[in-house]
Amino acid sequence: MKYPLSLQRALLLATTCILVQQSGHALAQDSADSAPMVGTRPAMSALTPQPVTAALRDQTGAPNAETQGTVAELMQMIRDGKLSELRTTYNGSYGASLFFYAQDMTYYVALFQDKHFWRVIKTQDSGRADALYANFVQQTAQLADVEIRRTQLQAQKAYIQDVIALSEDRARRLQADLDVARAQQARVNEYQRQTQDEAVALRAEKEKAQAQLRQLQNEVMQLQRQTESGLPASK
Numbered sequence: 001m002k003y004p005l006s007l008q009r010a011l012l013l014a015t016t017c018i019l020v021q022q023s024g025h026a027l028a029q030d031s032a033d034s035a036p037m038v039g040t041r042p043a044m045s046a047l048t049p050q051p052v053t054a055a056l057r058d059q060t061g062a063p064n065a066e067t068q069g070t071v072a073e074l075m076q077m078i079r080d081g082k083l084s085e086l087r088t089t090y091n092g093s094y095g096a097s098l099f100f101y102a103q104d105m106t107y108y109v110a111l112f113q114d115k116h117f118w119r120v121i122k123t124q125d126s127g128r129a130d131a132l133y134a135n136f137v138q139q140t141a142q143l144a145d146v147e148i149r150r151t152q153l154q155a156q157k158a159y160i161q162d163v164i165a166l167s168e169d170r171a172r173r174l175q176a177d178l179d180v181a182r183a184q185q186a187r188v189n190e191y192q193r194q195t196q197d198e199a200v201a202l203r204a205e206k207e208k209a210q211a212q213l214r215q216l217q218n219e220v221m222q223l224q225r226q227t228e229s230g231l232p233a234s235k
Helices: 005-027 065-079 126-227
Strands: 084-091 094-101 106-113 116-123
Touching: 065 094, 065 106, 065 116, 084 126, 094 126, 106 126, 116 126
Parallel strands: none
Antiparallel strands: 084 094, 094 106, 106 116
């Protein structure tokens, strides 16, 4: 079933408003940063300690000195080039890394976000290091979920806005074509009316002229007969 152009535009705008509202609710829950673009990951040596947050505080509200100390220790060892990076996983702007210090068989498991180390745990138990790394990777997936959805919603919103712009442009073009067609149709109708009126008038004038011609022909014949009256008929 085809709907009028005005109804199609109304339906499109209504659908767009619903999608944008849904996007707005999701965006309100997201952080200010989007997922980083490919190739913009910070180098490990460029990471700094995460500003003190609730995640790095103990129950008394004071900064966790042990965690902060391990972060500083890891950063120094990275700068000194003493560690081997065994594994790193990224999810959005969040990441988890497993480092190994071969000299004393020590593992460093790090959780970071954007350009900041968030949490670092040091252990000489390889099994525990793997378990911690797997846990941190799972955390990055959970933490990045909203960020990833935000990136997707931004793309969807931009796409919808592009579709709206294209649809509005097409609607303007179609409306312009329709206006031209209606104006042309009105001119054609007027031309047809004028032509019909002229045809009627011409028909009446033709009939009048034919009647006049017949009358003149009769007069000519009568005059011809009168002129030839008394003369021998032509053989």
